[in-house]
């Protein structure tokens with residue numbers, strides 16, 4: 148139950164975690180509870196156990212877990228859980244027709260029965276099915292069985308952009324049993340969904356990662372769709388949890404089964420399936436015998452050299468676009484940078500205007516006529532000349548706005564829309580863009596990774612990646628994995644209704660072996676190479692990583708603290724402890740950052756390693772006032 152308690156000079160809402168009868172130590176000051184706010188518990192025992200597990204595993208205060216778990220409204224003392232009170236928000240109701248299920252094709256039917264067989268021996272099973280193999284239909288059959296048994300189902304999706312098409316489809320068969328829970332749903336609605344979950348009934352919760360925090364009663368099944376998606380990991384603030392890991396823990400508490408679904412498994416999950424920790428079911432063909440798209444590579448160095456470019460489009464791409472658009476088809480263009488150009492640079496001194504708060508160049512946003520920092524939002528009008536030397540400044544690189552402008556130039560009659568963080572700021576913007584493109588009111592959709600995810604449009608015959616290089620030119624051992632997933636997923640948007648789709652990938656690095664795997668849609672070979680590398684260099688899943696992040700306004704302070712902590716940690720952890728790392732972006736929002744990384748053998752006792760780490764952190768006097776954060780299993 149919630150209670151109102153005095154904290155410093157304020158009254159705050161807290162949750163009773165337990166009761167203690169023994170006397171407390173002398174220096175502990177006890178305060179009286181001002182009021183008990185609820186008539187019955189509003190957090191279940193299972194939730195408390197899950198919070199506890201998250202706090203321990205991810206090394207954060209349980210209060211942070213609570214803050215992430217409860218809709219903000221519930222933290223308001225005037226919020227009442229009583230069912231009799233009126234003034235409740237009504238959850239959206241479904242008024243459409245209920246449609247029958249599709250009949251599964253042979254591949255889907257086999258997968259369905261294999262999944263059930265795998266569940267007999269493994270609580271978690273990985274469904275590895277290529278894009279458009281019909282995974283969603285398989286999920287729907289599994290969901291129906293659970294609901295009919297009176298059970299609840301949690302269906303996690305990585306990106307709220309995905310939920311519109313998906314919930315439409317789910318509501319057509321499950322009607323009002325479908326409940327959508329994510330950050331774009333208003334807090335009042337979220338609180339009401341939470342409240343109703345305390346009165347259990349069969350329901351399908353479709354949600355982003357925070358849906359794992361809802362109260363459940365008879366949870367029978369958790370589906371983690373697109374399980375490979377990095378956005379399942381919360382980066383900031385704490386708890387820095389991975390929703391896939393939490394979902395597996397949640398399911399275990401209820402004796403529920405877990406299905407991880409994807410066309411491009413994470414290396415970790417595929418490894419778990421290969422080594423027998425998870426069950427594995429594959430679907431290698433697309434539904435209705437549709438072929439996987441044909442992929443063509445374009446060598447940008449050659450194109451530039453021969454001057455066969457139109458802006459950032461190679462001549463062959465321009466030609467293919469024109470021809471598809473003439474046939475009345477639609478095109479998706481992918482560029483993983485928003486804004487007009489990632490930075491401006493002085494022709495004289497080569498400096499780029501940087502953010503005053505962060506150690507990053509600012510991105511040019513031509514639509515707003517401003518330079519903007521993507522880390523803190525700080526922005527300035529576009530400077531006319533170099534702020535440091537007065538020289539002429541030029542534009543460097545390109546983002547989605549520039550792509551959009553170039554398309555307007557070479558196919559002026561085409562209707563173009565952009566989907567990225569800037570164009571989807573308003574509440575219904577995602578839906579509006581997806582609807583417009585779905586109704587073919589738009590011919591060309593330009594977007595960031597948002598366009599790569601699970602969307603289905605019947606008329607898209609061509610997908611192009613304008614520059615694949617920035618996908619893998621990054622200092623991160625997962626960058627090839629991410630690049631493979633991105634390219635395979637974005638390719639999956641091409642080809643529908645019986646026609647093979649086409650994908651064009653532009654790059655300066657055509658010889659990169661990554662593209663062989665992508666062109667052959669050969670995940671297994673790609674995985675074999677990756678896992679061998681991970682083993683050779685002792686990366687996860689062969690080790691587990693912890694990043695210790697130190698932040699402070701004063702660069703010397705954070706520097707000294709990091710050195711001292713590193714010295715102690717390397718005494719305890721030996722070679723498992725890295726040197727002090729100055730990250731690529733070493734200052735964000737006026738806080739200087741240093742990190743130290745620990746790599747613990749997969750077989751070692753992880754809990755003990757964390758306890759040892761905590762002990763060392765507590766002993767470093769230089770850490771006083773320095774922010775110390777832990778990122779467990781960082782991504």
Ligand code: ADP
Pocket residue numbers: 249250251252255276277278279280281282283284285434603
């Ligand atoms: P995935 O989730 O594997 O990418 P989907 O489940 O979205 O694939 O299926 C791809 C497309 O094929 C969707 O448009 C879906 O409606 C259609 N589809 C899949 N299975 C069936 C089926 N058994 N009967 C009719 N249509 C189906």
Ligand code: ZN
Pocket residue numbers: 502503504505520521522523524525736
């Ligand atoms: Zn900034």
